[in-house]
Amino acid sequence: MSDQQPEATPEQQAHVRRLLAKARHTEPLPPEVAQRLDGVLGQLVSEGPRAIDPPPPPGPAPVDELAARRRRRVTGLLAAAAAVVVVGVGIGQLTDLSGGSDSDDSGGADVSSAGSAADEDGAADVPERQPQAPGEVPSQEPSGPPPQLAGARPPNVSADFATDAARLRPRAVVPSAAGTVVTGADLSDDPMFVCDPTPAGPGLLLAVRYDDRPAVLAYRPARGDTQPVELLRCGTGDVLRSTVLPAP
Incomplete structure (x- = not known):
């Protein structure tokens, strides 16, 4: 059984580049993402060159075959690391969005409470109207002299x-x-x-x-x-x- 692996295609390499681009993050990584990434990198360091180059098969191997296997191995490890970063950052962003929603809700509640308080204060400043009895006619100041027989001839x-x-x-x-x-x-x-x-x-x-x-x-x-x-x-x-x- 041969252990030769096919060389990464241009589509696979483009996929890795997209994952790395999505993993670009300027803010600090979430602790769980950093821990998983450190674990992957530590595994690469502990395994040494064998983590990249598997044991050579018996007999001489062409230089091109060794280089192809190295590229495939590196491509797979980088894809795994990029996936870890992307998943971790996505979880962090979801957490931030959820927290922002709570903040917005609490902010909206504060604004609503402030508006209600302002309405109550404004209502307190308005002088209260005195109730008027049913059928009562508002009092008016007398205007002018008592009525006379306007236009009527004296009897x-x-x-x-x-x-x-x-x-x-x-x-x-x-x-x-x-x-x-x-x-x-x-x-x-x-x-x-x-x-x-x-x-x-x-x-x-x-x-x-x-x-x-x-x-x-x-x-x-x-x-x-x-x-x-x-x-x-x-x-x-x-x-x-x-x-x-x-x-x-």
Whole structure:
């Protein structure tokens, strides 16, 4: 039986070169890879030249055959060493990737926690709104004087003064105090209602017409169960008519 081995083909040599290229690593080797590589190199050193050149066969051997066997032996050992380095480096990279993933997860959790804390702080800075009762209308500051009969012609007061006074009381909306002097513009928006400044006194006022002349109907503050009502002449404040109504 012959111990001659075929010489490494160019494809095999290219495969070894690829393994060596993949084994290129600038960072320190993992401890287990370095230990296995040291073992292979130690085996080569301990075996000496026999690790590369097997015992020559009996009889003379051609120089080319010895060189071919040497190249095949070296090629096999280098391929084994390169495979050891590639496998070890791959395991180390997988370990690094796994650790990086854990770091990323923990970093993401820290960012999320920080964001939640910022949201809580921002919510704490916002003043808390007071609850509002159902159906409650927000309070508003009064704007301007009390409403008047805009554009409406002042009503007429007839001889039945008590009946007219009771009928017109809901329309008296212009307030007046003691010593107040009013004009026609204070009582009505009707340009035809011209009333000279008139001392009105306290109560609620309404612009009216009496005997086809402008006048002021004054509802005085209630006194017990009754409320006095007076009809005033424009310009002087003289009482033209008066009556007493039940207090509203």
